[in-house]
Amino acid sequence: MTDSLSPRAQKLRDAGHKLTNARLAVLQALEESGGHITSAEVLGRVDEIDSSVGRASVFRTLDLLTGLAIIRPTYIGTSMTPTYVLLPEGHHHHIICTNCNRVIEFDECGLEAIAAELEHRLGVRLTGHLLEFYGLCDQCV
């Protein structure tokens, strides 16, 4: 069988995890959402995709994907209800307005140099990063 697996599903399998319905449903929910989605929204979408998937498996999968650096929980504005962000190419960057909580995404980060330096100096192997600027958006300045 020459199944064409999504890259993230492949990453799951490569890490030695099984590709179950629950996990694929969560991945699909995340990918359809386009980023910055709360656990409540994931639960809702997964329920539409496959209502037999249980609550616990959704949270287990979110933890698993976080550990594999496929998603990253972040906070927007308040201390509760994290937002899960897909990390498409191993990194993600946004600006959060501390006044209106608007989120502005951007692509360039120029962090490759410092990442390489850290790997060399600290002996770590870096697979991705999240860069979060905060301040006032153009509407709130």
Place this chain on the structure above:
Amino acid sequence: MTDSLSPRAQKLRDAGHKLTNARLAVLQALEESGGHITSAEVLGRVDEIDSSVGRASVFRTLDLLTGLAIIRPTYIGTSMTPTYVLLPEGHHHHIICTNCNRVIEFDECGLEAIAAELEHRLGVRLTGHLLEFYGLCDQCV
């Protein structure tokens, strides 16, 4: 009265908020902790500092400080129980090992250039940032 206010307390006042016992107790708890502290730990420390401070005010203050970019909630390893990080000079950087959850702090980031570019291009005013690398620490490589 020439009260010498801590810089963060000053920042609170400058933003038009009152300097109450509850807020000062939470600030003190955060500062004594040295970074990466959970809400449960904040609640415990605040209770020692001033047991009359109520639970709700602690959470209200954490939200307030987050909005002012004085602290930032982040996740270590799992999707629950955020860790609050003090942002001493407007920015904070760490590496999280996706295997053992060790946290490695580092200082240099070299993000001033891109911050200035974003301010110019997007019309925003940036006051700080959080940079989170993830990967494997030297023990786990």
Place this chain on the structure above:
DNA sequence: AATGCATTTGATACAGTGTATCATTTTAGT
């Protein structure tokens, strides 16, 4: 295709975290 086992699951009941409410207290400016 059928087998076998370790992994994963779903249901449920639970623990813990953060919040709404509102009468009372406190702050800070006059």
Place this chain on the structure above:
DNA sequence: ACTAAAATGATACACTGTATCAAATGCATT
């Protein structure tokens, strides 16, 4: 000191994430 507005603490609540465990499933091997 006086006052209005802001903030508080107590409580009860809602919601998010988790422990448990018998049953189901993925997948490597035959």
